[in-house]
Amino acid sequence: MGKTNPPFMTGVPxxxxxxxxxxxxxxxxxxxxSVRVVTSEAISLGEGxxxxxxxxxxxxxxxxxxxxxVNGRTRVYYEVTPLxxxxxxxxxxxxxxxxxxxxxxxxxxxxx
Amino acid sequence: xxxxxxxxxxNEFRALRRELVRGGVAPAMVTRTLAELYDHYEDLESEALAxxxxxxxxxxxxxxxxxxxxxxxxxxxxxxxxxxxxxxxPWVPAVLRHFVMLTSLASVPVLVVVSxxxxxxxxxxxxxxxxxxxxxxxxxxxxxxxxxxxx
Numbered sequence: 001m002g003k004t005n006p007p008f009m010t011g012v013p014x015x016x017x018x019x020x021x022x023x024x025x026x027x028x029x030x031x032x033x034s035v036r037v038v039t040s041e042a043i044s045l046g047e048g049x050x051x052x053x054x055x056x057x058x059x060x061x062x063x064x065x066x067x068x069x070v071n072g073r074t075r076v077y078y079e080v081t082p083l084x085x086x087x088x089x090x091x092x093x094x095x096x097x098x099x100x101x102x103x104x105x106x107x108x109x110x111x112x
Numbered sequence: 113x114x115x116x117x118x119x120x121x122x123n124e125f126r127a128l129r130r131e132l133v134r135g136g137v138a139p140a141m142v143t144r145t146l147a148e149l150y151d152h153y154e155d156l157e158s159e160a161l162a163x164x165x166x167x168x169x170x171x172x173x174x175x176x177x178x179x180x181x182x183x184x185x186x187x188x189x190x191x192x193x194x195x196x197x198x199x200x201x202p203w204v205p206a207v208l209r210h211f212v213m214l215t216s217l218a219s220v221p222v223l224v225v226v227s228x229x230x231x232x233x234x235x236x237x238x239x240x241x242x243x244x245x246x247x248x249x250x251x252x253x254x255x256x257x258x259x260x261x262x263x
Binding site: 046051076 | 141144145148149151152155156177178179180183184187188190191193194
């Protein structure tokens with residue numbers, strides 16, 4: 001599994017998944033590759049961990065799953081629903097607020 | 113994972129399946145999660161083979177990137193919504209079982225009567241006829257012995 005992620009990573013996989021799937025539908029393996037690319041491999045996940053996140057979001061109505069045959073195999077593609085887009089907006093604003101707060105606190109701490 | 117080829121790291125997937133089932137995850141969710149994990153494993157293995165790894169190295173690399181079964185199980189089990197309703201509300205099957213048993217106990221006599229209707233009708237008719245014949249014979253006997261019909 002390589003590097004482990006710190007405990008404050010809770011919720012980040014969900015944010016990344018919704019962000020990437022809001023651009024286009026993807027299947028699990030493709031999605032994990034995209035996470036690695038967009039985060040420049042700064043975020044390392046046991047790749048299988050993506051599936052509980054996807055299934056949880058699907059149960060919550062934020063994603064829909066479709067089976068599609070591709071090269072003789074069946075892939076499960078995930079797509080963001082309107083409810084998922086609302087959730088993404090909410091998570092984005094939460095993230096902005098928290099990261100601004102942490103940046104500010106770290107800046108202050110540096111000046112003290 | 114029984115339909116998967118023997119080359120697969122079957123033991124790891126079997127152990128994960130056991131752990132998820134023991135944790136109360138709904139059977140459909142267990143099957144789906146394992147199927148998607150296995151597809152992911154195959155993609156990772158193909159990627160490793162394409163980069164020049166041997167078959168054994170590719171399999172090990174794929175399993176390592178997929179994550180340990182323990183971590184995967186913990187992540188799945190952290191979602192209570194994946195658990196089967198029978199696991200979440202164990203009293204429901206017990207109540208249903210008792211309800212079914214009581215209903216069948218009450219309905220068995222009714223069902224027996226309905227299913228043996230013709231036999232019961234025949235029994236009633238023949239008993240009625242026997243009563244009529246016996247009554248008529250007793251009346252005839254009384255008339256012969258006493259000379260009049262007793263009121």
